[in-house]
Amino acid sequence: MQHPHTLERLRRGELAGLRRLDLAEDLTDFPAEIFDLADTLEVLNLSHNRLSRLPDDLPRLHRLKVLFASYNDFTELPDVLGACPHLSQVGLRNNRIAHLPAAALPPRLRWLTLTDNALTTLPAALGDCVALEKLMLSGNRLTVLPASLAGLPALALLRVAANQLPELPGWLAELPALAWVAGAGNPWCAASSECPAEVVQVPWSALTLQQRLGEGASGVTWQALWQPDAGPARPVAVKLFRGAITSDGLSDSEQAASLSVGPHPQLCSAWARLTAHPQGATGLVMPLLAADLQPLAGPPSLDSCSRDVYAPTARFSVSQAVRLLRDAAQALAHLHTHGVLHGDFYAHNLLWHPTSGTAVLSDLGAALRWPDGAGFAWPTAQRWDVLAFGHLLEEVLGRLVVSEEAVALRQRWQPWQTACQSTQVHERPAMCEVARALAASSA
Structure with a gap:
């Protein structure tokens, strides 16, 4: 059994040589003993403490690449971070940060998380990163x-x-690498958080919760039995929202987007809204997916940053690749047909069956019904999701089991991967066009 990191163990020298240190002990001051790890420490996690400042000599941790200090008492991002030469990831969510000084931006900054703070402005120097x-x-x-x-x-x-x-x-639509965008819950799209007027409602009293299926940033999903007014009980999935802010925003937008797109066999969207919860919780009622579906990949790591992590042994037969890519394309095209941006189209949000290759697109936490009169046209916004689909094509086609059939498939679909990944945003095809072409080329 691995013992947790503690300040006492650090002081006794038991943590010498660590590359990652996690300390959560209601700290109000930065422990000087951390500097004893300067020759090895790369990841420092000081989340869930009561810190409000960092020492001026923090750059003594000369190998430091990642710093987490979420759930603390910082009111501004410390300037000293900008003096850390190798620091590339900074995460201080859920503090009280109201000021982001230009001097606090590390020269190698690759990943900045300041979710759930009090920022009103950003420095122009952020564009120099x-x-x-x-x-x-x-x-x-x-x-x-x-x-x-x-x-x-x-x-x-x-x-x-x-x-x-x-x-x-408008310039947001021209960024060449932008593929995953969450922008709901702002005045520019306020109407998009309103649920459709006509939607099926299921009262809490008609549901019997069974086992927990999963838990994400926005809530918990349960298997349940729904007993309609007439007829037999029906197995369903129920997502109960926490109501807290996540990196994707608030639950209202997710509910509105999920309820507006209607059912699709390759999409995990809701068909009803939960009502009359005794504690006032909100929730969605969704189809119960097959128990043997599994995520296609893992989420991004500290090293991969914005790209998913596949198992080292992940390989796909031609039949598997054809089915899962066609299913994923059809699900995304269905969303776009209904004016909804997914915003988080990743392999880790694709649930698939390895035997058949069947895939279902899940997690609409960042989804947004694109509003009329937005800063730029809906066809342009769709190209973010299209780029994300291009990355999926690259990842799957690059992991095909070697065969002549695989070479032929890669040759047929490579032009679509190239088109979807074009750095010229307006040259990317529409998702419905991609879905039709992939279906036709694999028929």
Whole structure:
């Protein structure tokens, strides 16, 4: 059994040589003993403490690459972070940060998470962080995004949901690498958080919860039995929302998007809204998926940043690849047909059956019904999801089991991968076009 990291063990020298240190002990001051790990420490996690400052000599941790200090008492991002030469990931969510000084931006910044703070502005210097790949700012008070961000060539994931943005700037649609966007819960798309007027409602009293199926940032999903007014009980899945801000935003937008797209065999969308919960919780009632479905890949790691992590042994036969890619394309095209941006189209949100290759697209937490009169046209916004699908094509086609049939499939579908991944956003095809072409080429 591995013992947790503690300040006492650190002081006794038992943690010498660590590359990652996790300390959560209600700390109010930065323990000086951490500097004893300077020659090895790369990841420092000080989340769930009561820290409000970092030491001026923090760069003594000369190998430090990742710093987490979420759920603390910081009111601004410490300037000293900008002096850490190898620091590439900074995560301080759920603090009280109202100021982001330009001096606090590390030169190699690749991933910045400041979800659920109190920021009203961002420094123009953020646009100088040319390696920035993930920027997570949901749950702040931003009213504008600095135009300097238009020069970020590597920005792939942007989370600005639940802010005070009156519009999305047009340059956002021109970023060449942007594939995953969450922007719901802002004034520019307020109407998109309203559920459709006519929607099926299922009272809590008609449901019997069974086992827990899964848990995510926004809530918990349960297997349940639904007893309608007439007829036999029906197995369903029920997602109960927590109501807290996540990196994708608030639950209202997810519910509105999920209920507006209607059923599709390759999409895990809701068919009813939960009502009359005794504690006032909100929730969705969804089809119960087959128990043997599994995520196609794991979520991004600290090293991969914005790209999913596949098992080292992951390989796909031609029949598996054809089925899962066609299913994924059809699900995404269905969303776009109904005016909904997925915003988080990843392999880890694709549930698939390895034997048949059948795939179901899940997790609409970042989804958004695109509003009329947005900062730029809906066909342009869709191209973010299209780029994400292009990445999936690359990942699956690059893991085909070697065979002549695999070579032929790769040759047929490579042009679509290239088109979907074009850095010229307006040259990417529409998703319905991609779905039709892939279906025809594999028939």
